[in-house]
Amino acid sequence: xxxxxxxxxxxxxxxxxxxxxxxxxxxxxxxxxxxxxxxxxxxxxxxxxxxxxxxxxxxxxxxxxxxxxxxxxxxxxxxxxxxxxxxxxxxxxxxxxxxxxxxxxxxxxxxxxxxxxxxxxxxxxxxxxxxxxxxxxxxxxxxxxxxxxxxxxxxxxxxxxxxxxxxxxxxxxxxxxxxxxxxxxxxxxxxxxxxxxxxxxxxxxxxxxxxxxxxxxxxxxxxxxxxxxxxxxxxxxxxxxxxxxxxxxxxxxxxxxxxxxxxxxxxxxxxxxxxxxxxxxxxxxxxxxxxxxxxxxxxxxxxxxxxxxxxxxxxxxxxx
Amino acid sequence: xxxxxxxxxxxxxxxxxxxxxxxxxxxxxxxxxxxxxxxxxxxxxxxxxxxxxxxxxxxxxxxxxxxxxxxxxxxxxxxxxxxxxxxxxxxxxxxxxxxxxxxxxxxxxxxxxxxxxxxxxxxxxxxxxxxxxxxxxxxxxxxxxxxxxxxxxxxxxxxxxxxxxxxxxxxxxxxxxxxxxxxxxxxxxxxxxxxxxxxxxxxxxxxxxxxxxxxxxxxxxxxxxxxxxxxxxxxxxxxxxxxxxxxxxxxxxxxxxxxxxxxxxxxxxxxxxxxxxxxxxxxxxxxxxxxxxxxxxxxxxxxxxxxxxxxxxxxxxxxx
Numbered sequence: 001x002x003x004x005x006x007x008x009x010x011x012x013x014x015x016x017x018x019x020x021x022x023x024x025x026x027x028x029x030x031x032x033x034x035x036x037x038x039x040x041x042x043x044x045x046x047x048x049x050x051x052x053x054x055x056x057x058x059x060x061x062x063x064x065x066x067x068x069x070x071x072x073x074x075x076x077x078x079x080x081x082x083x084x085x086x087x088x089x090x091x092x093x094x095x096x097x098x099x100x101x102x103x104x105x106x107x108x109x110x111x112x113x114x115x116x117x118x119x120x121x122x123x124x125x126x127x128x129x130x131x132x133x134x135x136x137x138x139x140x141x142x143x144x145x146x147x148x149x150x151x152x153x154x155x156x157x158x159x160x161x162x163x164x165x166x167x168x169x170x171x172x173x174x175x176x177x178x179x180x181x182x183x184x185x186x187x188x189x190x191x192x193x194x195x196x197x198x199x200x201x202x203x204x205x206x207x208x209x210x211x212x213x214x215x216x217x218x219x220x221x222x223x224x225x226x227x228x229x230x231x232x233x234x235x236x237x238x239x240x241x242x243x244x245x246x247x248x249x250x251x252x253x254x255x256x257x258x259x260x261x262x263x264x265x266x267x268x269x270x271x272x273x274x275x276x277x278x279x280x281x282x283x284x285x286x287x288x289x290x291x292x293x294x295x296x297x298x299x300x301x302x303x304x305x306x307x308x309x310x311x312x313x314x315x316x317x318x319x320x
Numbered sequence: 321x322x323x324x325x326x327x328x329x330x331x332x333x334x335x336x337x338x339x340x341x342x343x344x345x346x347x348x349x350x351x352x353x354x355x356x357x358x359x360x361x362x363x364x365x366x367x368x369x370x371x372x373x374x375x376x377x378x379x380x381x382x383x384x385x386x387x388x389x390x391x392x393x394x395x396x397x398x399x400x401x402x403x404x405x406x407x408x409x410x411x412x413x414x415x416x417x418x419x420x421x422x423x424x425x426x427x428x429x430x431x432x433x434x435x436x437x438x439x440x441x442x443x444x445x446x447x448x449x450x451x452x453x454x455x456x457x458x459x460x461x462x463x464x465x466x467x468x469x470x471x472x473x474x475x476x477x478x479x480x481x482x483x484x485x486x487x488x489x490x491x492x493x494x495x496x497x498x499x500x501x502x503x504x505x506x507x508x509x510x511x512x513x514x515x516x517x518x519x520x521x522x523x524x525x526x527x528x529x530x531x532x533x534x535x536x537x538x539x540x541x542x543x544x545x546x547x548x549x550x551x552x553x554x555x556x557x558x559x560x561x562x563x564x565x566x567x568x569x570x571x572x573x574x575x576x577x578x579x580x581x582x583x584x585x586x587x588x589x590x591x592x593x594x595x596x597x598x599x600x601x602x603x604x605x606x607x608x609x610x611x612x613x614x615x616x617x618x619x620x621x622x623x624x625x626x627x628x629x630x631x632x633x634x635x636x637x638x639x640x
Contacts, residue, residue, distance in 0.1 A: 021345040021346075022345070028344065032525065033525075033526055197522070198523075201518070201522045202521045205348060206353055209345060210353060210356055
């Protein structure tokens with residue numbers, strides 16, 4: 001299989017719920033007015049806590065600093081696995097499950113933090129730029145690695161692949177097992193022709209920027225039975241949406257349920273969180289999208305698998 | 321003819337050019353998300369100086385105070401003339417011309433300041449609430465006056481119509497004759513089914529909120545040959561647009577040229593400005609839309625009449 005280090009230098013940011021209003025102007029530009037921006041990698045995910053915005057440096061320039069904007073300090077690079085048809089895997093599963101053993105596990109073993117961003121089209125594994133050499137060394141045995149630069153794919157060879165990394169000698173860190181929350185919502189994951197974005201602009205704008213008024217009488221506990229979650233990404237011209245089926249009434253197709261990982265905000269430095277969830281899913285060949293945000297991680301699994309996934313995660317928590 | 325005092329209490333505000341960004345959120349709500357607001361009277365006009373926003377109290381609540389928002393201190397009420405078919409006027413002209421002699425002139429004589437807002441559908445004459453009794457007394461001879469209250473039209477009778485107002489005895493104030501500017505642009509005035517707003521939302525959003533980047537190399541003098549002017553209103557469900565034909569490429573129908581009134585910002589207290597322009601237009605039966613903004617007034621006259629209007633205004637300025 002091929003692994004591509006994509007030509008985007010990304011920032012991971014968070015906009016507070018109360019601060020969204022003042023970022024409406026740049027966000028609408030980034031989402032709907034492609035002619036006015038050179039941003040090629042943009043993702044916005046609403047959770048109950050905040051809005052996570054991941055975007056390239058061109059996009060990041062549009063966000064004025066303020067008390068409402070938190071910016072993770074690193075530059076992140078997106079990795080993308082391209083199955084070239086010769087993959088030995090017979091798995092029909094999609095998403096993070098497909099790369100759990102080949103990418104996620106080795107990076108966790110090498111203590112590399114990852115920020116996952118699954119979309120309808122593919123899965124992006126974001127790693128810190130400063131970790132790149134470790135990443136390459138961890139994955140060079142399994143993959144043909146290419147670095148994309150100005151439209152060209154340049155092969156990357158590990159400086160010294162047999163050098164430091166003791167793939168089998170090193171202990172897999174005994175990661176903290178985080179509590180999980182499994183809300184009642186059903187989600188759909190959709191792609192969208194970007195040329196049709198104008199036609200649904202007011203609907204999307206309404207969902208993104210104006211649907212945040214809390215329902216009266218709903219306590220936080222009640223809200224947590226259903227979780228507010230909405231994700232939009234436009235990456236290299238491909239649009240992907242994750243929406244609650246309540247917001248997208250006409251959904252047909254697969255339904256997905258969410259596992260939210262983390263009782264307290266997870267931060268960016270712990271490694272192995274994605275591995276902890278994706279490993280058992282891969283063992284059972286259960287498809288999963290995986291979306292990291294500023295505070296928590298989110299796995300989406302098929303509706304029909306949620307019972308077995310719940311049991312699996314309970315067992316994992318019991319044994320830890 | 322009937323004159324209706326409409327059931328809207330309006331504020332006249334101005335948003336600075338640099339401040340528009342932070343008002344994007346409430347303005348998009350007011351323009352595109354009718355289900356989220358109870359605002360029924362909304363008008364936004366961009367000029368080179370600022371954005372004039374006229375809106376009812378429900379809409380005004382959406383605008384957070386800031387250094388970028390100026391608010392005229394008064395509450396304004398919109399008047400609207402309804403031709404009931406028996407009108408003796410044989411004029412085919414439209415807009416402010418039709419009401420120049422019957423409304424504009426009498427109000428100027430009584431020193432009542434008006435703020436004009438022509439739309440595709442009709443012309444609104446805004447007067448200060450505190451001037452209402454004078455307004456009624458000035459116009460009660462000419463019109464059947466109704467006050468709209470909760471969907472009902474209630475006849476209004478002057479408290480004492482024969483009382484104070486010396487219609488013919490009082491001197492018409494010798495108003496300052498303001499310089500005018502006649503830019504090169506051509507404008508079109510359009511109505512729009514509000515249900516089609518979503519379909520053009522991104523185009524309108526682009527024009528309204530993102531087209532303000534000054535062209536490089538263009539000095540202010542050069543810019544003044546063509547003036548930035550865009551007006552959008554949604555009043556009781558009717559949408560009206562005034563756009564530069566450059567922005568609206570597919571325009572068919574009548575073309576309009578602009579006369580901008582005022583060398584210095586006009587303020588809100590001077591009366592007779594509209595009368596000064598509309599009177600000679602009415603004498604020559606030339607149609608005109610008239611749009612007041614926070615800083616200047618703007619008359620739009622048919623392209624084919626601009627030469628005679630220019631001569632007329634020059635003569636007026638020579639004789640004053």
